[in-house]
Amino acid sequence: MEREFDGKYYDGRSSKTHFVKIKIQNNELNIQNDTLYIVNTSSNIKYTTQVADGNRYFFFTNGSQCHFKNDMMIEQWIRKNSIKKIANAFNFEKSFSKIFLLTLLLISFLIVSYNFFIPGLSYILSQNVPSVYLQKIDNNVLKYFQNSNFLVESKISKEKKESILERINNIKEKNNLPNFKLHFFSSKELGPNAFALTSENVIITDELINLCDHDEITAVLLHEIGHLKYKHSIAQAIRSTFIGFFISAILGDFSSTLTSFYGAILENKYSKKFEHQADIFAAKNLQSAKLSPELLIYALKNIENNAPQTQSDKIIFYLLEIFSTHPTIEERKEKILAAFKE
DSSP, rough: EEEEEEEEEESSSSOOOOOEEEETTTTEEEESSSOOOEEGGGEEEEEEOOOOOOEEEEEOOOSSSEEEOOOOOHHHHHHHHOEEEEOOOOGGGGGGHHHHHOEEEEEHHHHHHIIIHHHHHHHHHHSOOOOHHHHHHHHHHHHHHHHHTTTTOOOOOOOHHHHHHHHHHHHHHHOOOOOOEEEEETTTTTOOEEESSSSSEEEHHHHHHHHHHHHHHHHHHHHHHHHHHHHHHHHHHHHHHHHHHHHHHTTTTTTTEHHHHHHHHHHHOOHHHHHHHHHHHHHHHHHHHHOOOHHHOOOOOOHHTTSSSHHHHHHHHHHHHHOSSSHHHHHHHHHHHHHOOO
């Protein structure tokens, strides 16, 4: 029995495709082209059943494989030489119902993991990270974004900085708020913004200070201190890293995992639960300082209306609004007002 036909060969060391001639002769399968000549005996070969595209797959003991269109001559050669069959996923292609079921199970697993398992595990881990490690993370985050010129030196006057600190420290001492360190930076990319890192550090931009009045700035800072109190930033960063690691495992590229960790801290797109917790924390402390709880809402609307956006940013913004768990300002206002009616 002798037959020659076209096929593709993969050496198992790279993804390069070698277009080859495959010849079956007695108990041998010969693979050759201008640069290759490989002889495999039947004892070194395993095969799969024919898959949906009509191809037959042969696997060799050295990790290489070849693919080619199936025909009756191949079938006869396999039977005659008692080639071993691989029990593998190719057989699955013949069962649409099994594939559909597996797909549903996978999607269900991803949804449950994303909404429950990953957030729950992230929260547990965030509450048990030693403060010394959190401070190291914060130092690295600050260094990372300063080196990239994402955050640059603040131009706010010393007097205004001291005034902001005095107002927030008065509330801190009266209400026994968590310790925090306030950092002033300018950032064209962030625009008017403030965010909490993972330890005791809160960053506020010049753009926000120039946009909002003293009371609105106090409201925003109390919100960020609320994130510190509940350790939302580290929980969100851990969650984003889990997701990034999972995606990297699927795609086989882990190069951006560390960046996604830092990016998660800076992005501060918290879940609805996290935002509502920080909102209520801020509102209660505003009220205790004889300030309106709605100051936070006024500040957030002001920030949103003045956030730097290109046309592509707007498209992304609307898409994120559709899929994001981040609450809208109206939702946040309703939650704050409802909390004070109870």
